[in-house]
Amino acid sequence: MNNYAGLAGSVVINPKDHKLIQYDASLALIGVGRSAYVFKINNTNHALKVFFPSYQHLAKVEADVYKIIQHIDYFPSLYESGSHYLVIDFIDGYTLFECLSRGIPVSENHIKDVDMAINLAREEGLNPSDIHLRNIIIHNGKIKMIDVARFKQGETDHQWNDLKTAFYRLYTKSFFPKKIPAFMMNWIAVLYKRFYRKSPIHIK
Missing domain, CATH: 3.30.200.20 (Phosphorylase Kinase; domain 1)
Structure with a gap:
C-alpha cells in the first residue's frame, strides 16, 4: 500500500x-x-x-x-x-517554456490540443485560467496540462488567448527565432503580469 x-x-x-x-x-x-x-x-x-x-x-x-x-x-x-x-x-516531457528556450519546435497541432483541453474543461463548468508556458507539457507529441487550481476562478483570464495570438502572429513567421532565451521570456512574463494582471485572481 x-x-x-x-x-x-x-x-x-x-x-x-x-x-x-x-x-x-x-x-x-x-x-x-x-x-x-x-x-x-x-x-x-x-x-x-x-x-x-x-x-x-x-x-x-x-x-x-x-x-x-x-x-x-x-x-x-x-x-x-x-x-x-x-x-x-508524472508527466515526462518538456514544457512549452522549455521548448522555446531549447529551440524544440511547437506546432499548430499543439496549440489546437490546448484549445481542445480548455473547451472540454469548460464543458464541465470550469473556467480554465492561468494557462501559461510552464504548465503545458508536450508528452509523446501530445500536450498535457497541469496546475489547474485556478480553473475555478471567477474572472476571465485572457493569458492563453494572448499567447496564441503571439504564436500565430510571430512564432509561425519565418523571420521569428524559434529559440528564445529564458531570461527574455521571463522578462516578458514580468511585464505582462504588471500591465495585464493588475487585479488579484479570486477562486470560487
Missing part, C-alpha cells in the same frame, strides 16, 4: 520564506512553483505536489478540479489528495 501521506509529511517547508528544508530519500525534487514543490516518487510514474504552508488551501481546490476532469486525456490522473498535497501522474 502506498504511503503518500507519509511521503508528503516528510516534506518540511519553511513557512516564512518557503525554502525547502528536508524530504524523504524516495523523493526526487523536479520543480517548484509559486505555491508548491513537486517531486517524482522514485520507482513510480507518480508525482507528489506539496503546497507551501500559506497555500495549503489550494490542495483541495486543485484536487476537486482534477476529479472533475479525470476523464479528459489532456490532464494527468489524480491518485490521492490530502490537506496539503496531491499525487498525480
Whole structure:
C-alpha cells in the first residue's frame, strides 16, 4: 500500500520564506512553483505536489478540479489528495517554456490540443485560467496540462488567448527565432503580469 501521506509529511517547508528544508530519500525534487514543490516518487510514474504552508488551501481546490476532469486525456490522473498535497501522474516531457528556450519546435497541432483541453474543461463548468508556458507539457507529441487550481476562478483570464495570438502572429513567421532565451521570456512574463494582471485572481 502506498504511503503518500507519509511521503508528503516528510516534506518540511519553511513557512516564512518557503525554502525547502528536508524530504524523504524516495523523493526526487523536479520543480517548484509559486505555491508548491513537486517531486517524482522514485520507482513510480507518480508525482507528489506539496503546497507551501500559506497555500495549503489550494490542495483541495486543485484536487476537486482534477476529479472533475479525470476523464479528459489532456490532464494527468489524480491518485490521492490530502490537506496539503496531491499525487498525480508524472508527466515526462518538456514544457512549452522549455521548448522555446531549447529551440524544440511547437506546432499548430499543439496549440489546437490546448484549445481542445480548455473547451472540454469548460464543458464541465470550469473556467480554465492561468494557462501559461510552464504548465503545458508536450508528452509523446501530445500536450498535457497541469496546475489547474485556478480553473475555478471567477474572472476571465485572457493569458492563453494572448499567447496564441503571439504564436500565430510571430512564432509561425519565418523571420521569428524559434529559440528564445529564458531570461527574455521571463522578462516578458514580468511585464505582462504588471500591465495585464493588475487585479488579484479570486477562486470560487
